[in-house]
Amino acid sequence: LTGASVRMKPLFSLLFLLHLPQPSLFYSLKNCFTYSYDQTTSLRIRTSYGIHRIRQTDLCGFTRLKDLDLGHNNISNIEDGAFSDLSALTSLTMSFNQLTNLTQLDLSQNKIGSISKFAFEPLNELRTLTLSNNHLVQSSDIANIVSHCPLLENLYLDNNKLTSLQSYGLSLPLLKVLHLAGNNLKFSVHSDVFPRLQSLDLSFMSESVIEWDVPDKVFFQSLIILDLDWTNLTIETYQSLFQIVDSVKSLDLRGIGRFFDKGLLDFTCGIPSLRMLYLQYNDITVLNNSLLQSCANLTELDLSQNSMTDLAESSLQMLTRLTHLGCSDFLNLFSLMELTVYDNKISKLRSCVFRNLRNLNLLNVGKNLLLNLDNSFDIALPSLHYLHLTDNNIAWLHKGTFVNVSSLSYLNLKSSAVTSVDRGAFEGLHNLKDLYVSTNMLEENVFDDLPLLENLNIILHYPINYQLYTSESVFYLPSLQNLEITVTNEACHPIIKYVFKGLENLRRLKLHKFLCFTPDQDTFRYTPHLIQLQIENNFEFEPVPQLFLPLTELEKLGLFENKMKSLNFIFEANLTKLKILELDNNELTVINETVFEKLPSLKYLDLSGNPFVCDCSNAGFIEWAIRNKQVQVANAYQYRCSSPSSEEGNFLLDFNVRSCWEFTGFLCFISSSALVLLTLLSSFIFHFLRWQLVYGYYLLQAFLYNSKKRRQGCPHIYDAFVSYNVHDEDWVYGELLHELEERQGWKLCLHHRDFIPGKSIFENITDAIYSSRKTLCVISRRYLQSEWCSREIQLASFRLFDEHKDVLILLFLEEISSNQLSPFYRMRKLVKSRTYLSWTQARSHKGLFWEKVRRALECGHEPGDNHNPLTANA
Numbered sequence: 001l002t003g004a005s006v007r008m009k010p011l012f013s014l015l016f017l018l019h020l021p022q023p024s025l026f027y028s029l030k031n032c033f034t035y036s037y038d039q040t041t042s043l044r045i046r047t048s049y050g051i052h053r054i055r056q057t058d059l060c061g062f063t064r065l066k067d068l069d070l071g072h073n074n075i076s077n078i079e080d081g082a083f084s085d086l087s088a089l090t091s092l093t094m095s096f097n098q099l100t101n102l103t104q105l106d107l108s109q110n111k112i113g114s115i116s117k118f119a120f121e122p123l124n125e126l127r128t129l130t131l132s133n134n135h136l137v138q139s140s141d142i143a144n145i146v147s148h149c150p151l152l153e154n155l156y157l158d159n160n161k162l163t164s165l166q167s168y169g170l171s172l173p174l175l176k177v178l179h180l181a182g183n184n185l186k187f188s189v190h191s192d193v194f195p196r197l198q199s200l201d202l203s204f205m206s207e208s209v210i211e212w213d214v215p216d217k218v219f220f221q222s223l224i225i226l227d228l229d230w231t232n233l234t235i236e237t238y239q240s241l242f243q244i245v246d247s248v249k250s251l252d253l254r255g256i257g258r259f260f261d262k263g264l265l266d267f268t269c270g271i272p273s274l275r276m277l278y279l280q281y282n283d284i285t286v287l288n289n290s291l292l293q294s295c296a297n298l299t300e301l302d303l304s305q306n307s308m309t310d311l312a313e314s315s316l317q318m319l320t321r322l323t324h325l326g327c328s329d330f331l332n333l334f335s336l337m338e339l340t341v342y343d344n345k346i347s348k349l350r351s352c353v354f355r356n357l358r359n360l361n362l363l364n365v366g367k368n369l370l371l372n373l374d375n376s377f378d379i380a381l382p383s384l385h386y387l388h389l390t391d392n393n394i395a396w397l398h399k400g401t402f403v404n405v406s407s408l409s410y411l412n413l414k415s416s417a418v419t420s421v422d423r424g425a426f427e428g429l430h431n432l433k434d435l436y437v438s439t440n441m442l443e444e445n446v447f448d449d450l451p452l453l454e455n456l457n458i459i460l461h462y463p464i465n466y467q468l469y470t471s472e473s474v475f476y477l478p479s480l481q482n483l484e485i486t487v488t489n490e491a492c493h494p495i496i497k498y499v500f501k502g503l504e505n506l507r508r509l510k511l512h513k514f515l516c517f518t519p520d521q522d523t524f525r526y527t528p529h530l531i532q533l534q535i536e537n538n539f540e541f542e543p544v545p546q547l548f549l550p551l552t553e554l555e556k557l558g559l560f561e562n563k564m565k566s567l568n569f570i571f572e573a574n575l576t577k578l579k580i581l582e583l584d585n586n587e588l589t590v591i592n593e594t595v596f597e598k599l600p601s602l603k604y605l606d607l608s609g610n611p612f613v614c615d616c617s618n619a620g621f622i623e624w625a626i627r628n629k630q631v632q633v634a635n636a637y638q639y640r641c642s643s644p645s646s647e648e649g650n651f652l653l654d655f656n657v658r659s660c661w662e663f664t665g666f667l668c669f670i671s672s673s674a675l676v677l678l679t680l681l682s683s684f685i686f687h688f689l690r691w692q693l694v695y696g697y698y699l700l701q702a703f704l705y706n707s708k709k710r711r712q713g714c715p716h717i718y719d720a721f722v723s724y725n726v727h728d729e730d731w732v733y734g735e736l737l738h739e740l741e742e743r744q745g746w747k748l749c750l751h752h753r754d755f756i757p758g759k760s761i762f763e764n765i766t767d768a769i770y771s772s773r774k775t776l777c778v779i780s781r782r783y784l785q786s787e788w789c790s791r792e793i794q795l796a797s798f799r800l801f802d803e804h805k806d807v808l809i810l811l812f813l814e815e816i817s818s819n820q821l822s823p824f825y826r827m828r829k830l831v832k833s834r835t836y837l838s839w840t841q842a843r844s845h846k847g848l849f850w851e852k853v854r855r856a857l858e859c860g861h862e863p864g865d866n867h868n869p870l871t872a873n874a
Contacts, residue, residue: 041088042067050074052098054082064088071095071109095130108132108156115141120148127151132158132179143169150174158182158201167193181205181227188213199225200245203252206232217244229254229278239267250276257282269295276300284308287315295319308344340364342388347371351378359383366390366412373401380404390436393417399424412436416488418461421446442474442499453477457484460514476502487513497522508532513539521546534558534582545572555601558582570595577601585609589642590617593624596631606634611642612652616660622653718749719857720809721768723792724778728813731839732778739850746857748776765792773807774857780813809856810836 041064045051051073059065059082066088076098083092095109112134120126126149136142136157142165146152153174159182166186170193178194179201180187187202188211200223214220223245228238229252248271268277269292277298284291284306295301296318336357347369354360354377361383370392384405390412399422402408406428413419414436421439426432426449433452438459447453456477475483480503490513497520500506506527515523515538524530528550534557535541541562548554548569555577564586578599588610596602612618625633639652647655720740724732732750740746749772755764769775769792783789815838837856842849 041065042069044069046072052076054078056082059083060085062086069093071097074098108134110134112136114138115144117144118148120145123149125151128154130156131160132156134160136160136162139164139166140169146170146172153177155179164188167191186211186213189219190215192219194219196222198222201227203227203229203231212237212241214244217246220245221247223247225250227252228256231256235264238264242267242271246271247273249273252278253282254278255281265291266294269297274298278302280305282306286310286312288312289314292316293318302340304340304342304344306344334358336360338362341368343367345369349373349376351375354381355379357381362386364388366392368392370394372396374398377402377404382407384408386410388412390414391416394419397421397425400427401425403428406430408432410434414438414457414459424449426450444474446474448476450477452479454479455482456480458486460485460487461489474499478502478505480506482506482508484510485512485514497525500524501526503527504529506530510534511536511538513537515541518542518544519547523547525550528552530554532556534560535562536560538562542566543569545569548573548575551575552577554578556580559586561585563587565589567592567595570598573598575599580604582606583610587611589613591621593621596624602631604632604634607639608635610639612639613643614641614647614650614652614655615644616657618652618655619657619660622655622657626653716771716773717747718754718768718772719746720774720776721749721772722776722778723789725780725783725786725789727782728778728780731813736778740853740857744850744854774809775807776809776811778811778813779816781816784816806859809853811853812836812838813840815840
């Protein structure tokens, strides 16, 4: 098939997903909508913009596909071999496309005006061809079709522009069905080209154009079905046609609208094989005794849609072979199984008309003028299973109305009229499974006589002042599976929490305008096995989480048109098995996408028709709708913005969510930059200034303890506190202690001897320093490596600079370079600018050394005596 060059949208990505062994069909597609749970051999593709082209590789691998529907697209081109892999295909639909020329296959609802001679050459197995609603004109086009299709059985040429059909050049030995409706052509057959034709459709033809030229009835000897509905022919043409088709069993004369008073039915029923006759929409108002006199052989007659007001007593008495009828008066119709008198004006249904219908299985008296059913079923109808009484004006159902039709399994009483139902109205219907009823109120025990009822549909016409006063259940129906309740008026009435008591096995529940405001949280307490719940069009309906807690098996929840403003109830509703959630046409403006984390089984979500706000409050939902792979957000790309005014009318998913992250991104940049700078600064300080920081820390501690000791006013107990490392203990005991205490008489404080047990080490050091007039630091390399020695000298140096007294004596046991004093930068500065005691230099003059120590211990008693605070001019 070829056509005009148009913009194409490839099918590859969509068909790849559909061709997976276990395809995931719950995803958001921008231009496509799919919704299925089962993997089948059927494929239907619809897109918003239409597919323009089918390529050779698009359908590769679909070897098990049986049904393919590509209708309602914009296909104008199909490459050769595009269907080569569809070996199992039995049905292909491509109607309503843009195909303009036939090269391989052509179908209905296109613009085909001509057919190539070789168009169908490779289709030797073709059995059904549909070319309806195209622009075919020439009879030669039909010859071009059939010349290469010897097995063709069904040919549909409805609604083209054919002006003639001639037998010359045609050969259709196996053709069974031929449709030529709406062509207004000259039908000329002078040879037996349709030896097996069984069905011929010539409907919607006008007498001003059609010509019937068939000289021999043998040409239609196999014809069984003839459709002439909505034709406008002359009575002579009808008569001529009926004389040719004497094998027809089914004749359709709907909507011809005349000639019934001119003997047309005599010609019609003169067809000896005729058994089924359809006469709908012919404005027959009175069925008299003679109208069907010649139609005694009919087994099926449809007279519905005729607005009949009167039936003569013997109008159907001659139809003794009837099995399906659309009227009344049924004398002697013992075999009648189905009776339909739908859409007439019958106002009274008397029981006597059914007295011989022992085998009646279906009775349809819908859309008539019945006011009551009193005495209508006084005669038993033991075989009646289906009773349709829809759209009548039945005002009251009295007790025992249906007691004689106890075999009913289906009863439909739906109507726009208000019907009062007495208790016991359904008495005797022990086999009823489906009930549709319209009533003005719910009462207790009305449905108690229906033990096998499975499906119940109630239309409630509430009185304005109605109140359901009961503490018990309205229903006791242990077999009920499906319940639908619809309230017609705008009145809102409180519903008691026991209303569904007795429905423990209910599986599906639909409520329209039935639950207004916030229902009692125990409303669904008695329906724990619900799998589908639909609540729609209620007034100010705001559900609470407790309302859904009993519904642990719920799989589908529909909350339509309820003016809901929030979904927060889902957080605590415990709907872990919910697969389908429909929330369209509410007043939801902002969607918190985290609510769907509480629905782990969710596969399908519909939020259509809500007034979304297009700002950053919906940014999270927009991202979730686009990115999530589990939930199909139906029609998500068609959601529109209602506010702010600058975004009104725009598509929700087109909103630029990046702008929402810009400020957050800036804050993250500032924070991360500050963290990086802090890390760099900390590394720098640690590497270059760590000892200065440690020194500063010690000075702070010294300051705090110094302030404390000043307030306490501690007296000097010792002459000197000796600060030394434990590795230098031998020298301290052997030299220092012997000289200063034993020979010179000074009172020294030594940590191993004079520290008070139980106190912290730091507090003992501080007390020793401030309880001594001076601090004598015996410094060695190990001394400088000791943490506690370092603290002692730091505290002592702080006291030195704070009190401005000669309180610190430095005694070096080893030669130590100034670089090794860098952690104690103040001491390093003092050592460089002042003298100090050195044991290594005084070993040959020990007496002079100890004399200098004595003078250092003696001086510095007054604040002004501090010209050499280290060694007192040593």
